[in-house]
Amino acid sequence: MNKLELQKTANEVRKDIVTAVHAAKAGHPGGSLSAADLFTYLYFEEMNIDPKDPKKADRDRFVLSKGHTAPGLYSVLAERGYFPKEDLKTLRHLGSYLQGHPDMKHIPGVDMSSGSLGQGISAAVGMALSAKLSNDSYRVYTLLGDGEIQEGQVWEAAMFAGFRKLDNLVVIVDNNGLQIDGKVDEVCSPYPIDKKFEAFNFHVINVEDGNDMDQLKAAFDEARTVKGMPTAIVMKTVKGKGVSFMENQAGWHGKAPNDEQYAQAMEDLEKVGEALCQM
Amino acid sequence: MSDVKKIATRASYGAALVELGKEHEDLVVLDADLAAATQTGMFQKEFPERHIDCGIAECNMVGIGAGLATTGKVPFVSTFAMFAAGRAFEQVRNSVGYPKLNVKIGATHGGISVGEDGATHQCCEDFALMRSIPGMVVASPSDDIEAKAMVKAAYEHVGPVYMRFGRLAVPVINDRPDYKFELGKGIVLREGKDLTIVANGLCVAASLEAAEKLAADGIEAKVINIHTIKPLDEDLIVAAAKETGKVVTVEEHSVIGGLGGAVCECLAEKAPVPVKRIGVNDVFGESGPAVALLEKYGLDGEGIYKQIKAFV
Numbered sequence: 001m002n003k004l005e006l007q008k009t010a011n012e013v014r015k016d017i018v019t020a021v022h023a024a025k026a027g028h029p030g031g032s033l034s035a036a037d038l039f040t041y042l043y044f045e046e047m048n049i050d051p052k053d054p055k056k057a058d059r060d061r062f063v064l065s066k067g068h069t070a071p072g073l074y075s076v077l078a079e080r081g082y083f084p085k086e087d088l089k090t091l092r093h094l095g096s097y098l099q100g101h102p103d104m105k106h107i108p109g110v111d112m113s114s115g116s117l118g119q120g121i122s123a124a125v126g127m128a129l130s131a132k133l134s135n136d137s138y139r140v141y142t143l144l145g146d147g148e149i150q151e152g153q154v155w156e157a158a159m160f161a162g163f164r165k166l167d168n169l170v171v172i173v174d175n176n177g178l179q180i181d182g183k184v185d186e187v188c189s190p191y192p193i194d195k196k197f198e199a200f201n202f203h204v205i206n207v208e209d210g211n212d213m214d215q216l217k218a219a220f221d222e223a224r225t226v227k228g229m230p231t232a233i234v235m236k237t238v239k240g241k242g243v244s245f246m247e248n249q250a251g252w253h254g255k256a257p258n259d260e261q262y263a264q265a266m267e268d269l270e271k272v273g274e275a276l277c278q279m
Numbered sequence: 280m281s282d283v284k285k286i287a288t289r290a291s292y293g294a295a296l297v298e299l300g301k302e303h304e305d306l307v308v309l310d311a312d313l314a315a316a317t318q319t320g321m322f323q324k325e326f327p328e329r330h331i332d333c334g335i336a337e338c339n340m341v342g343i344g345a346g347l348a349t350t351g352k353v354p355f356v357s358t359f360a361m362f363a364a365g366r367a368f369e370q371v372r373n374s375v376g377y378p379k380l381n382v383k384i385g386a387t388h389g390g391i392s393v394g395e396d397g398a399t400h401q402c403c404e405d406f407a408l409m410r411s412i413p414g415m416v417v418a419s420p421s422d423d424i425e426a427k428a429m430v431k432a433a434y435e436h437v438g439p440v441y442m443r444f445g446r447l448a449v450p451v452i453n454d455r456p457d458y459k460f461e462l463g464k465g466i467v468l469r470e471g472k473d474l475t476i477v478a479n480g481l482c483v484a485a486s487l488e489a490a491e492k493l494a495a496d497g498i499e500a501k502v503i504n505i506h507t508i509k510p511l512d513e514d515l516i517v518a519a520a521k522e523t524g525k526v527v528t529v530e531e532h533s534v535i536g537g538l539g540g541a542v543c544e545c546l547a548e549k550a551p552v553p554v555k556r557i558g559v560n561d562v563f564g565e566s567g568p569a570v571a572l573l574e575k576y577g578l579d580g581e582g583i584y585k586q587i588k589a590f591v
Contacts, residue, residue: 061349104349104378112349113378116369122339123374126346126354129331133307133352153370156339 016075032072065120118151147179162201210235291426293318390531407536488580
């Protein structure tokens with residue numbers, strides 16, 4: 001996909017996110033929207049996957065360690081054809097397979113159940129280790145929140161991955177700067193994030209704008225060239241990106257828009273879509 | 280009993296892993312800086328590339344096990360019971376139990392027979408914790424032969440299994456041609472009409488000893504080895520309760536939530552009879568030689584005998 005197509009797809013993913021969260025009357029739009037471009041880049045450009053064969057043995061793996069942004073993952077999976085888009089409206093509903101947090105047992109395309117912060121990265125490390133043990137060539141990607149890295153388990157996993165030189169592993173940190181209780185550097189600062197991963201023997205790539213497809217492409221292309229160590233991509237993003245009243249607002253971490261807000265959000269995104277069509 | 284061969288079930292665990300490792304390429308052993316104590320060092324020596332020391336980071340180790348399992352490997356995650364069931368409880372619940380991944384947890388150093396290390400390392404809560412996770416198989420062998428059979432059965436079972444092994448060398452009691460191990464199936468070791476003793480782990484041998492003492496007093500105890508606490512062999516326990524009218528549970532675990540808890544839950548609904556739970560009585564352990572501790576906490580043959588005498 002070219003850049004414009006990726007941008008248009010990411011905008012569709014954003015519409016899916018707000019639609020799903022609105023229908024669920026609950027969920028986490030802020031961190032789903034900040035990572036929408038990343039989800040789109042991974043599933044439409046970077047990863048070796050086949051929506052018709054979600055369990056393909058040699059597929060690349062993705063673990064959503066920040067599992068509460070399931071609306072983002074589900075939306076990109078639906079856009080990619082893993083399951084029908086209309087099912088997104090059943091998110092969090094009783095009886096729906098689209099659970100509040102990723103459930104690998106029931107959702108096509110979900111490689112690991114997650115949601116309890118800090119745990120997904122360990123599973124991703126296990127997958128990367130497995131590939132090394134079996135001489136398999138697949139790559140493993142995992143997305144963490146910048147608040148999530150306050151969990152100690154993240155650094156247990158990082159220490160292991162660096163020590164074991166898992167160069168088939170890419171850890172992405174969505175540095176949108178906000179967590180439930182406020183700004184990450186006011187709650188319990190994780191900074192400097194890049195230097196921490198460097199100290200754990202990662203190749204670190206700082207991405208100035210993680211909502212920019214060119215910068216994402218440059219980062220993932222660079223990660224592919226890294227040998228002998230895992231890569232950490234620390235990307236600065238805007239929480240709530242694309243929806244005017246959600247941008248940079250900690251309050252939209254885990255709240256659904258009401259009908260009026262939903263209409264406003266869709267209008268914002270329609271405008272972005274129209275602008276992209278003019279390009 | 281001094282001439283009886285004694286082997287710690289943690290050693291059986293290590294030996295069984297080596298045997299299974301020869302047959303199964305997909306078997307991977309994880310440890311957290313305790314390979315000498317958990318005895319996975321035996322496997323490490325034989326298959327260094329398939330033994331992964333995760334360092335002192337049990338939560339991450341459980342997660343790595345989960346990740347390995349998603350790719351078809353069969354990981355045996357090994358550490359002390361305290362850290363496997365205690366520290367990493369939530370990782371076991373959310374990263375292994377919820378997605379029902381094929382991870383085996385080999386938890387050594389269960390119970391107070393850990394000995395000198397004292398209360399911080401004497402896990403008497405693991406059965407209760409692990410049993411509460413949906414789909415988790417929870418088992419604890421009575422001797423070397425059973426431990427080896429259990430490790431093999433755990434490998435063959437598809438899904439998560441928690442196994443508790445001991446540090447202390449215990450008598451080999453299952454060395455007989457007709458011994459057969461099946462997860463979830465209890466084994467009647469002694470017939471008796473006056474009461475039923477249900478035990479697991481090293482308490483099985485001690486219960487047999489207690490049954491001999493009771494017999495000398497004219498009390499005939501049926502003794503059942505319930506090596507699998509979950510799924511519990513309810514049919515066998517209910518039948519025995521109806522047959523003997525009284526049940527005693529014996530385990531090296533808190534009387535809250537373990538084998539005693541499981542048996543009471545079952546019998547209260549299906550065959551209410553008086554039950555006496557023998558175990559660690561809602562207290563922490565302490566430092567001391569294992570054998571002396573078992574005696575002090577009433578879990579040796581004599582202690583079990585006395586408590587049953589007071590009950591019947």
